[in-house]
Amino acid sequence: MSVATANPSDVTAPALRRALIAGARRAIASRDELNRLNVFPGADGDTGSNLASTLGSVLQGALSRRSRHIGELLVGIGNDAIDGARGNSGAIMAQFLVGLAEQAREFGGERGAVGRLAAQLGFGELHKRRAAVTQHAAIGGKLGR
DSSP: OOOOOOOTTEEEHHHHHHHHHHHHHHHHHTHHHHHHHOOSSSSOSOHHHHHHHHHHHHHHTGGGSOOSSHHHHHHHHHHHHHHHOOHHHHHHHHHHHHHHHHHHTTOOSSEEEHHHHHHHHHHHHHHHHHHHHHHHHHHTOOOOO
8 A cells, every 4th residue: 555645746735725814914013014115006105004914815815715625725815805805005916816816726626736736826916917007007107116
């Protein structure tokens, strides 16, 4: 009888959930610092507060429940982020998470290869950039580099 061993490049839904919880908590704890750094779309000092509010919705939603599959986890996170998005930074973060979730729907299994997850992060980034460009165009601003 052979024993299945995990490939070190595999990511499980529980491991990804723990990482996302830690990241969301860190961003929430950095709210004041993010507010001081705020320059998009104007220096109104609310980026940290808006991100904290959006990520708080994610923590209370999908991240408060256990998921067996990465795709299921990320779709729930994307939906919670959209529902709880606040301000430009929250909306852009939500679009990033939705883009990531759209690509992750194909994850039918419990594990996902790190390389595949990294590629999906690229799709999330693309979604985020499109949202930022759209929001900037709506307010007549210019995107910085």
